[in-house]
Amino acid sequence: MNIKSLLLGSAAALAAVSGAQAADAIVAAEPEPMEYVRVCDAFGTGYFYIPGTETCLKIGGFVRFQTDFGRDKVTSKWNPASVPGNQATSDWDAFSRAYISFDAKSDTEYGTLTGFFAAEFNADADSDAGDSLIDVDEAYIQLGGLKAGFFYSWWDKGLNGETDTLGNNTEFNSIAYLYDGGSFQAGISLDELEAATTKANGLGVAGIVSASVGGVSFDLLGGFDTELEEGAIRALLSADLGPGTFQLAGIWASNPNAYWAESEWTVAASYAFKATDKLKITPGAQYFGDLQNGNDFDSGLDKWRAGLTLDYAITEGLATRVSVQYEDKDTINGGSEDQVFGFVRLQRDF
Structure with missing residues (x-):
């Protein structure tokens, strides 16, 4: 082996070692495993585990559009704008409502531990309290x-x-x-x-x-x-x-x-009365x-009331309800006063 061959071989060896070291230096670190959301079936449908915990959470609610008719807004039990000082200006009123709930559950040695919160967000331009009313519907802790x-x-x-x-x-x-x-x-x-x-x-x-x-x-x-x-x-x-x-x-x-x-x-x-899979008459x-x-x-x-409520499931998660009621009430002067009232509702549950 002559000197020229020796030099060429040494250079090739050095290049191979350098290349290997360079390649090692740029190797990317392995990605950390991702923690996917897991379904929790211990408490029914709709629950999932909060990542990193053994607590199951369910988020639900609905969005509703409703028109009431024929009754004073102040006395209507379903009207979100029934606040002191609110005066009826017509015999009908439309409003919208969003409802959302959070239900957290976990098993303990004392039974199921629950934390529940739900709120309503109402939009009614006829309300003296403003066109947006926020109401805490429920907020409680339950253990067993x-x-x-x-x-x-x-x-x-x-x-x-x-x-x-x-x-x-x-x-x-x-x-x-x-x-x-x-x-x-x-x-x-x-x-x-x-x-x-x-x-x-x-x-x-x-x-x-x-x-x-x-x-x-x-x-x-x-x-x-x-x-x-x-x-x-x-x-x-x-x-x-x-x-x-x-x-x-x-x-x-x-x-x-x-x-x-x-x-x-x-x-x-x-x-x-369940007339069909989609229609209920009450x-x-x-x-x-x-x-x-x-x-x-x-x-x-004395007073008496009679009425009819129709429920129709338009499709999964979307339903309508129509209520018509007749009421007759005795008055102090020996007479009576009667009224017809009700509502039409469209609601999307989730």
């Missing part, structure tokens, strides 16, 4: 059967359709416990009534017992207003009957109180005996 926060009480449960009125106030800041034995339930709640009574620091006590056998269920509910020292009891029966569900309810109250104040007694009934009726007169039920005046 123990529940604390702002939520709908058992008085909120009503009949199918839109004819009945079965609760005076249905949302409170409360502490409640419900024993759930499957076909049998029993619960008690302590409710803050300060926003529902004329006295400060109001406290209410409510209790419920429920049972279900086959297609029949029964609820017995009571509430006592400790400030007014008056109470009310309510019974509700629901039964699968033919192609629909029949419901019957009755209330008696000692005198007006935070839970029931409209009349001394009332009876209501409805039948939700007629209903209610009678009110001895309407409220100041702080008592001694008016001797």
Whole structure:
């Protein structure tokens, strides 16, 4: 081997070593594994695991457009613009509403831990409070059967359709416990009534017992207003009957109180008839005996109401509801006043 060959071979070796070192220097680091959102099926459909935790979250809600007709906006139970001082300027009113909820659940040694929050965003140009009203619908913590926060009480449960009125106030800041034995339930709640009574620091006590056998269920509910020292009891029966569900309810109250104040007694009934997979027809009726007169039920005046509610599922997630009600109420002068009212609703659930 001559000197020339030796030099050429050394140069080639050095070039190969340098190239290998350069190649090693620019090798990209391996990407870190991504954590994809996992479906959580432990609490039903729609839940997913919050990344990095064992907490399951479900986001839901709806968007609604509705037009009310034939009733004073102040007394309409479904009108979001029912605020003090709001005056009706016509016999119809259109509004829009967005509702969103967040439901977080996880398993613990004490049972399921839940944190729930829901809010409503209402748009109604006729409202004296402005064209956008934001309302906290519910906000509570629940561990097993123990529940604390702002939520709908058992008085909120009503009949199918839109004819009945079965609760005076249905949302409170409360502490409640419900024993759930499957076909049998029993619960008690302590409710803050300060926003529902004329006295400060109001406290209410409510209790419920429920049972279900086959297609029949029964609820017995009571509430006592400790400030007014008056109470009310309510019974509700629901039964699968033919192609629909029949419901019957009755209330008696000692005198007006935070839970029931409209009349001394009332009876209501409805039948939700499933005409097709998409159409449900629900007629209903209610009678009110001895309407409220100041702080008592001694008016001797009665009222009755009858109506019809139609529900139609246009497509998955989109439905419409139409309600038409007729009401006749006794007046102090011995006469009566009647009215027809209702609404047309379009709603997209998600």
